[in-house]
Amino acid sequence: QVQLQESGPGLVKPSETLSLTCTVSGASITSGGVYWSWIRQRPGEGLEWIGYIYYIGSGYYNPSLKSQVAISVDPSKNQFSLRLTSVTAADTAVYYCARVKLGFHFFDYWGQGTHVTVTS
Amino acid sequence: QSALTQPASVSGSPGQSITISCTGTRSDVGGYDFVSWYQQHPGKVPKLIISEVSNRPSGVSNRFSGSKSGNTASLTISGLQAEDEADYHCASYTSSNTPLVFGTGTKVTVL
Secondary structure (H helix, E strand, C coil): EEEEEEECCCCCCCCEEEEEEEECCCCCCCCCCCCEEEEEECCCCCCEEEEECCCCCEEECCCCCCCCCHHHHEHHHHHEEEEECCCCCCCEEEEEEEEECCCCCCCEEEEEEEEEEEEC | CCCEEEEEEEEEECCCEEEEECCCCCCCCCCCCCCCEEEEEECCCCCEEEECEEECCCEEEEEEEEEEEEEEEEEECCCCCCCCCCCEEEEEECCCCCCEEEECEEEEEEC
16 A cells, blocks of 8 residues: 655745655655655645656646745655745645656545644 | 636535536646546545546545536536535646646535
8 A cells, every 4th residue: 555654844934945755655656657746735725736756857846836846756765855945924735745647647645744834 | 827617615415416517728627538536524635536537446436426528527426425525626637837737626515
């Protein structure tokens, strides 16, 4: 059974960088056929796709966040990570990591989500 | 790329059928059969209930069904039950400047 688990600080100060890590178990992050993705949900709002990455490092990002976002993969730890720079209160959200089936474009496994608050 | 359009809320009585729409464009919903639906109970993780417009993953109740016509995809819940009260989100592949886009989300209330 594939499992994903987010980790990282729950509080970030405005203008700083938000860094989260997703640890994958039950599957190798270097297995083909899947992308590894980040999604967020602001309080009371819908889901927002942030971006995803293939294990060889090809990343795709939401254009609305592209200047702030970087997603990377660490195959040695079976993890992938999110960096979001220059955060504001608008980046307060629950952040989910998820797996995307390549070629089919659906999210089949999700992490439990981690709540991040941007506050001074 | 704007979010796909869903009604903010839909309600129905137990046993009834309800349908949630997800409207996009020819660049996303209308152009590809890569629409998926997710159920999210309050405070919980979204769960995949429909992929590729109408495919139901193993373990998902057959009361959930998906379809598409033109630029609008639909999720139908038949035999509505109290446990179906949740938020529902659609998503689609898109050929525009972002490969994936979510819908605005719909709150389903069981009366």
